[in-house]
């Protein structure tokens with residue numbers, strides 16, 4: 200996979216959000232450029248395959264919408280709901296809130312999530328999907344936070360490696376807020392330490 204570009208310039212948050220956000224970590228321009236690169240790689244790897252994209256709710260909304268619009272491939276799309284119950288920045292017990300509806304047996308599955316953090320979510324979802332006997336499962340995440348990994352799981356495609364910071368925006372939330380921001384920003388610790 201082509202190496203993601205290093206995160207360099209960190210920008211100030213828009214005025215409305217400066218009390219809540221430390222900074223903009225990844226701008227919308229950086230995201231869009233990188234999503235197109237990921238799409239080109241996925242096209243090369245899945246050309247001629249019977250692709251089913253399985254996206255995890257709710258954090259993938261923006262990433263998924265941009266990624267699949269960039270994918271010049273026939274595909275089918277389905278969602279799985281998985282929630283790490285409870286608000287806050289610490290993930291807890293996983294609960295499946297929506298099951299897959301498409302048949303994935305002998306299909307090529309591209310599993311999409313917003314961020315790979317401890318790896319508990321991807322690990323649990325991959326285990327569940329494997330029981331449906333797809334031909335292969337590849338994983339694609341926008342963000343990769345390797346410092347916090349506890350499960351042995353890696354993403355086949357990822358947009359950006361980020362340091363151990365709690366980030367929001369471009370689909371990612373804190374207590375269901377900030378998903379609509381068009382960039383990825385760093386939430387101020389006092390926002391969740393209160």
Ligand code: IMP
Nearest residue numbers: 315316317318319320364365366371372
């Ligand atoms: P994991 O199971 O620990 O890998 O975490 C995956 C899930 O935790 C993601 O799908 C997110 O919903 C959430 N998560 C982990 N880190 C962050 C973050 O920095 N910001 C927002 N959500 C996060």
Ligand code: MG
Nearest residue numbers: 257258371372
């Ligand atoms: Mg979340």
